[in-house]
Amino acid sequence: MGKVEGGMKCVKYLLFVFNFIFWLMGSFVLAVGLWLRFDPETVSLLSGDKAPDTFFIGVYILIGAGSLVMLVGFFGCCGAVRESQCLLGSFFACLLIIFGSEVAAGVFGFLNKDKIIEDVQNFYVKTYNENSNGTLIISYQKVLSCCGTIASPCPDAEPNKKDCETGIKDFFNSKLYIIGYVGIGIAGVMIIGMIFSMVLCCAIRNSREVI
Numbered sequence: 001m002g003k004v005e006g007g008m009k010c011v012k013y014l015l016f017v018f019n020f021i022f023w024l025m026g027s028f029v030l031a032v033g034l035w036l037r038f039d040p041e042t043v044s045l046l047s048g049d050k051a052p053d054t055f056f057i058g059v060y061i062l063i064g065a066g067s068l069v070m071l072v073g074f075f076g077c078c079g080a081v082r083e084s085q086c087l088l089g090s091f092f093a094c095l096l097i098i099f100g101s102e103v104a105a106g107v108f109g110f111l112n113k114d115k116i117i118e119d120v121q122n123f124y125v126k127t128y129n130e131n132s133n134g135t136l137i138i139s140y141q142k143v144l145s146c147c148g149t150i151a152s153p154c155p156d157a158e159p160n161k162k163d164c165e166t167g168i169k170d171f172f173n174s175k176l177y178i179i180g181y182v183g184i185g186i187a188g189v190m191i192i193g194m195i196f197s198m199v200l201c202c203a204i205r206n207s208r209e210v211i
Contacts, residue, residue, distance in 0.1 A: 018192065019076035019091075025186060026069025032182055033063035036175060044139045045120070045171075052119035055172065058108045058179045065101040069186070072098060092198065099190045103183065110180045117172050121165045125149050128164070140164050144171055 036042065036059045046055065076091040128137050128149055141147055144167030147154035153163055162170075 016077055016081060019073045022076065022189070023070055023073030025189065026066050026071075026073055028066075029062060029069060029182060029186055030066030032178065033059055033066050036178065037063065041143045041171075042175065044143055045168075047136070047139075051123055052116070054112065054116045054119055055175070058112070058176070061101055061104055061108065062179055062183060065098055065183070065186070068094065068098050068101070095190050099187050103187045107183075108179070110176070113173065113176045113180075116176065117169050120168050120172060124164055124168060125151075128152070140167075144168065 037056065042055075045051075046053070072091060072094040075094075124137075124140055127134065129152075131137065132148075132152075141164060144164055146162050146164035146167035147157040148163050150163050150165050154161075
């Protein structure tokens with residue numbers, strides 16, 4: 001089997017280093033996804049029987065993509081070291097799938113931001129109107145440092161204390177931006193990986209034709 005030489009050998013090792021970094025980034029994405037899913041504050045706000053689950057859809061996409069990135073990064077390292085067209089081809093195909101998933105998570109986080117916030121606000125208002133002293137309402141007020149709603153503010157609240165609808169908007173805005181930026185950021189890095197893998201695949205094929 002022909003081996004790549006010269007500049008292509010440099011590309012080979014660059015691809016290996018890139019995939020190791022890629023594996024680390026997959027670990028980071030997975031960790032962020034798991035944190036968003038099991039964050040006690042977020043879970044406490046969305047733990048009701050009729051609580052909207054739209055927020056967690058983007059989180060699940062992030063977790064799945066992070067897991068795949070770790071797996072693909074490992075196979076990408078193996079393919080680069082062994083100069084295997086099969087492994088590198090599989091790596092490239094998986095990158096395309098993950099690229100789509102990451103972009104989907106990022107776009108989902110940005111485009112559905114307002115709807116997710118509105119769903120949680122409506123859920124809170126409905127629950128508040130049914131029982132303003134319920135456990136879930138107390139949890140919202142404690143986590144978000146808020147009280148009441150826009151239409152029914154707390155009469156004994158501190159002058160500068162915000163209503164919980166505003167608190168919900170601020171809280172989930174920060175979480176959804178994390179999903180969006182992480183998803184789109186990783187997708188951008190994957191474009192570099194696809195370019196490296198294509199170059200190395202071509203180099204391996206050409207070296208074999210020469211042999």
